[in-house]
Amino acid sequence: YSAKDAKTGVVMYDPQTLVHQPNRLLLLGDLRRALERQDELALYYQPKVGLNVDRLCGVEALVRWNHPVRGMVSPAEFVPIAESTGLINRLTVHVLALALRQARSWLDAGHEIPVAVNLSPRCLLEPTLLDTVRDLLTRHGVPARLLRLEVTETAVMGNPTLALETLTGLHRQGVRLAIDDYGTGYSSMAYLKKLPVDELKVDRSFILNMTASDNDAILVRSAIDLGHNLGLTVVAEGVETAEHVDALRLLGCDIAQGYHFARPMPAAEVVAWLRASGRETRVAV
Ligand code: C2E
Ligand code: MG
Ligand code: MG
Ligand code: MG
Numbered sequence: 459y460s461a462k463d464a465k466t467g468v469v470m471y472d473p474q475t476l477v478h479q480p481n482r483l484l485l486l487g488d489l490r491r492a493l494e495r496q497d498e499l500a501l502y503y504q505p506k507v508g509l510n511v512d513r514l515c516g517v518e519a520l521v522r523w524n525h526p527v528r529g530m531v532s533p534a535e536f537v538p539i540a541e542s543t544g545l546i547n548r549l550t551v552h553v554l555a556l557a558l559r560q561a562r563s564w565l566d567a568g569h570e571i572p573v574a575v576n577l578s579p580r581c582l583l584e585p586t587l588l589d590t591v592r593d594l595l596t597r598h599g600v601p602a603r604l605l606r607l608e609v610t611e612t613a614v615m616g617n618p619t620l621a622l623e624t625l626t627g628l629h630r631q632g633v634r635l636a637i638d639d640y641g642t643g644y645s646s647m648a649y650l651k652k653l654p655v656d657e658l659k660v661d662r663s664f665i666l667n668m669t670a671s672d673n674d675a676i677l678v679r680s681a682i683d684l685g686h687n688l689g690l691t692v693v694a695e696g697v698e699t700a701e702h703v704d705a706l707r708l709l710g711c712d713i714a715q716g717y718h719f720a721r722p723m724p725a726a727e728v729v730a731w732l733r734a735s736g737r738e739t740r741v742a743v
Contacts, residue, residue, distance in 0.1 A: 489539065499523055501522065503560070503728050504720060504723070506574075507713065507714055512737060546578045547581060554594050558600045561598070561604050562598045565599075573606065579616050582614070602631050606634045608659065612642075615644060639695075641664055642661045650684075655690060657692075658690045668706075669702060691712045695715050697715060697717075702718065
């Protein structure tokens, strides 16, 4: 399913052929069915916590698939399958709808909680995305500023012109945008400057080693400085220890997300977590 270039040794990876792998083919059929029935897919929510003022800054919605036979299937496994077959657009609409319905129900309970949804590369090239987002915001009665969309640099650089157009359209609607997994893709600083993004999320691989490796600490520091110089809010993902928190605070990082604060959890647990953690339920947006 991959071909190795004899001269360079580089493994070429063709997403189109992924569907021919038996396991993937089975999962693909099951995913299609799951999207029709809509009862196996759910969202978990992971808090993002302010490092200056200790409060909830929002949550990231992470899709979970409770497969009837296989149990929990990781999004790292099925999102790429959806992405390589075009099923991703239906998955994304479903996730957006669930996330906005949840944001609305938190609003009704008196909690203004911004919700972030991940967008796959292919969605960024989907001409109907702008209308879909606008319709869903209206239908669920959620102000655009409470929706955050996360995209990776690689997704943007795949088709910079079209991506810029889509992101600009979303931003005009009032939706906030984040660059996800910053540092792992091939980044173009020139482009980063042009993009109407509000937030830079430093990839968890750099946070993981920042207290042990000087190189990773330097990378995190420069990502934070770059973000701030571009006027962006900087979020560290994969914050697992109190040492990470201290180091990030010293570097001036704005927001943290990770197991140290909370694992992704069902919506019903979020407000309880908020109360138990003693953080404000009214968030600044
Ligand atoms: P991501 O957007 O970078 O999301 C963060 C991932 O890191 C999540 O994995 C989260 O559970 C995990 N994580 C958070 N804190 C920690 C920590 O302290 N330590 C460690 N080791 N991990 C932590 P998850 O939920 O398995 O999702 C994996 C990826 O799948 C996401 O990475 C995102 O790219 C994708 N994904 C998830 N949900 C969706 C979705 O609804 N749509 C799309 N297109 N992609 C999604
Ligand atoms: Mg994300
Ligand atoms: Mg991320
Ligand atoms: Mg990541």
